[in-house]
Amino acid sequence: MVIIKNNNDIILKDMRDFELSHIFDCGQCFRFRKTGEDEYTGVAKGHVLRISKSEDSFVLHNTTEDDFNSVWLDYFDFKRDYGFIKASLSGDECMDKAIEEGFGIRILRQELFETIISFIISQSNNIPRIKTIIETLCRLCGKKIILGTEVYYAFPEPEAILNCDISVLHAGYRDKYILNAARTVYENPSFLDELEAADTQTAKKLLMSMNGVGNKVSDCILLFGLGKTDSFPVDVWMHRIMEQLYFRKKCSIQEISEYAAVKFGEYSGIAQQYLFYYALNHKNELN
DNA sequence: CCCCAGGTCAATT
DNA sequence: AATTGACATGGG
Numbered sequence: 001m002v003i004i005k006n007n008n009d010i011i012l013k014d015m016r017d018f019e020l021s022h023i024f025d026c027g028q029c030f031r032f033r034k035t036g037e038d039e040y041t042g043v044a045k046g047h048v049l050r051i052s053k054s055e056d057s058f059v060l061h062n063t064t065e066d067d068f069n070s071v072w073l074d075y076f077d078f079k080r081d082y083g084f085i086k087a088s089l090s091g092d093e094c095m096d097k098a099i100e101e102g103f104g105i106r107i108l109r110q111e112l113f114e115t116i117i118s119f120i121i122s123q124s125n126n127i128p129r130i131k132t133i134i135e136t137l138c139r140l141c142g143k144k145i146i147l148g149t150e151v152y153y154a155f156p157e158p159e160a161i162l163n164c165d166i167s168v169l170h171a172g173y174r175d176k177y178i179l180n181a182a183r184t185v186y187e188n189p190s191f192l193d194e195l196e197a198a199d200t201q202t203a204k205k206l207l208m209s210m211n212g213v214g215n216k217v218s219d220c221i222l223l224f225g226l227g228k229t230d231s232f233p234v235d236v237w238m239h240r241i242m243e244q245l246y247f248r249k250k251c252s253i254q255e256i257s258e259y260a261a262v263k264f265g266e267y268s269g270i271a272q273q274y275l276f277y278y279a280l281n282h283k284n285e286l287n
Numbered sequence: 288c289c290c291c292a293g294g295t296c297a298a299t300t
Numbered sequence: 301a302a303t304t305g306a307c308a309t310g311g312g
Binding site for chain 1: 291292293294295296
């Protein structure tokens with residue numbers, strides 16, 4: 001990867017293992033939307049980003065070098081060598097096919113509190129509606145970010161969520177879980193720091209101590225909010241695709257988790273994203 | 288009318 | 301320890 005400063009933009013050249021549609025359409029983040037041909041725009045960590053692909057390079061529009069280094073370098077997990085990880089995951093026909101389709105996937109390192117709330121909302125829900133609910137939440141009580149004539153909204157702070165009426169989100173029974181999580185973080189400001197400092201198993205126990213955060217949601221938070229790549233979230237789609245591709249019979253979530261831990265090890269979470277992306281693109285072939 | 292969606296909880300066996 | 305129904309809402 002070569003980083004070039006150009007007027008108000010950052011340009012990335014010689015990119016491998018990086019494709020916008022793979023990154024933003026694999027169900028890991030909910031706040032980026034397609035705003036053009038090979039262009040996505042969204043808000044993360046309080047910053048607006050418009051990123052596009054042109055020919056062999058990627059452009060981060062209106063981005064300073066400081067912002068790139070302090071925000072986006074970590075966000076896009078640029079320090080990790082996905083080529084190496086793909087090589088170590090590769091071996092069976094299923095994984096090779098999944099990697100071939102989602103070759104440009106990267107695990108985004110998202111803001112922890114946003115990830116907690118987002119995946120609480122995700123439970124027993126579909127991706128378009130998850131996006132709508134989160135966007136409505138940000139508009140309801142997130143800090144305004146004004147860029148020229150455009151208005152964007154940061155993901156709200158815990159206190160802001162506690163101080164508004166979230167019933168307008170139509171998130172249903174998840175309201176009480178959202179409020180409880182916001183209250184937990186608001187009343188114990190070191191809660192997030194403890195999570196950041198903890199190992200995977202300790203962090204998982206802490207997360208699951210919150211009402212409405214169970215096995216799967218905590219695994220997603222571990223992976224997308226804490227960078228724990230040994231976490232392997234199993235939702236209905238992962239359940240189906242693992243049964244079909246690897247087990248070739250009905251099996252339990254626990255069996256799948258144990259299998260993944262052995263087969264994919266410390267890169268389970270990245271393997272999971274390749275498989276999940278593959279599953280989303282082959283819904284009609286799954287039963 | 289039905290069933291399902293990046294599930295979790297509590298009651299019941 | 302494993303199984304089951306309720307939980308809100310919107311879309312097919």
